[in-house]
Amino acid sequence: MRLDKFVCKSTPLSRTEAVQVIHHERVLVNGVAIVDEAAQVHENNHIILDGKHLVPRPFRYLLLHKPANCLSANISEPSKSTKYPSVFDVLNIDNSSELHLVGRLDADTTGLLLATDDGRWSFTITSPNSDCSKVYRVGLAKPLGPEVADKFLAGILLQGEHELxxxxxxxxxxxxxxxxxxxxxxxxxxxxxxxxxxxxVVSLHREKIGAISLDVPQGQWRALTEAEVNAMG
Structure with missing residues (x-):
């Protein structure tokens, strides 16, 4: 974890304030003043601010039910004709700047999102080597032919791609x-x-990521259970 992020996660300080105390040599890592806010630190390091040992708050792991017409982003962004809110705005999660989404959904797509402030956990899920399954309910403009399931199982060559x-x-x-x-x-x-x-595709809804299934109403969220976190890590 970056040193400035560690300080933020261990104190009420904002990112700007954390950088300031680091630059003023008020933060010691294993007894040494570190002035680089991007320096990587670990939970087994002894980190002190103004003589006080810093202990980061526990990581958070959240399940979100994303509504349509909101962005998979921490900050709202304007579109051409309207301003889509961030999924965090809709759900009004405290200290959302500490969280990041584990994968994203398009603005018009609904369903399951995961959010956390644990970068190692999210990397484990999103890594190409994880083989983490995702289940989508897809509404289509017209019925599928009987051969499509076999084609999907064999792999599809997408436009602009070179591999199935x-x-x-x-x-x-x-x-x-x-x-x-x-x-x-x-x-x-x-x-x-x-x-x-x-x-x-005329509608798209994500129902499941790995062992975690969507089970809250649209626009709502809950903390993941310890078992769910461990199942994905």
Whole structure:
């Protein structure tokens, strides 16, 4: 963890204030004044500010149910015609600047998001080597042909790509609705996969990430259980 982030997580100081105390040699790491706010520190280091031993607050692990028309971002951003709120604005989470999202969803996509301030945990989930599955409920413009499930399982060549997608499981729920399970996260992958087989996604909702299933109403959140955190780490 960066030293300035460690100080913020251990005190009420803002990032700017943390940088200031670091630059003024008020922070000691294992007895040595460190003036580089980007220096990497670890929980086993002995870190002192003005003679007080710093202990970071426990990491937070959250499950969010993202509504449509909000951004997977910490800060709201203007669009061409309106201003979409951040998912953190909608949910009004305290100290949201300390959190980051574990993967993202498009503004028009709903469903499960994970948020944390534990960078190692999120990296474990998002790493290409993790094989973490994600399940989406997909609404389609027209019914799928019977051959599409086999194509998805074999891999799809997306426009602009040189390699097939990893095998994906397709389960038909109704003529125009399917469940799609992926283990990778290319840019707009779900929409591009169905476009590659001549269809169009009209609704997209993420129901599950790894062992964690969405179980709160839209616009709400809850803390993950210890078992859920461990299952993903």
């Amino acid at each position: 997608t990893l095998p994906a499981k397709l389960e038909v729920i109704s003529p125009n609705q399917v469940l799609l399970t992926l283990t990778q996260g290319k840019f707009h992958q779900v929409k591009r996969m169905f476009a590659a087989v001549g269809n169009k």
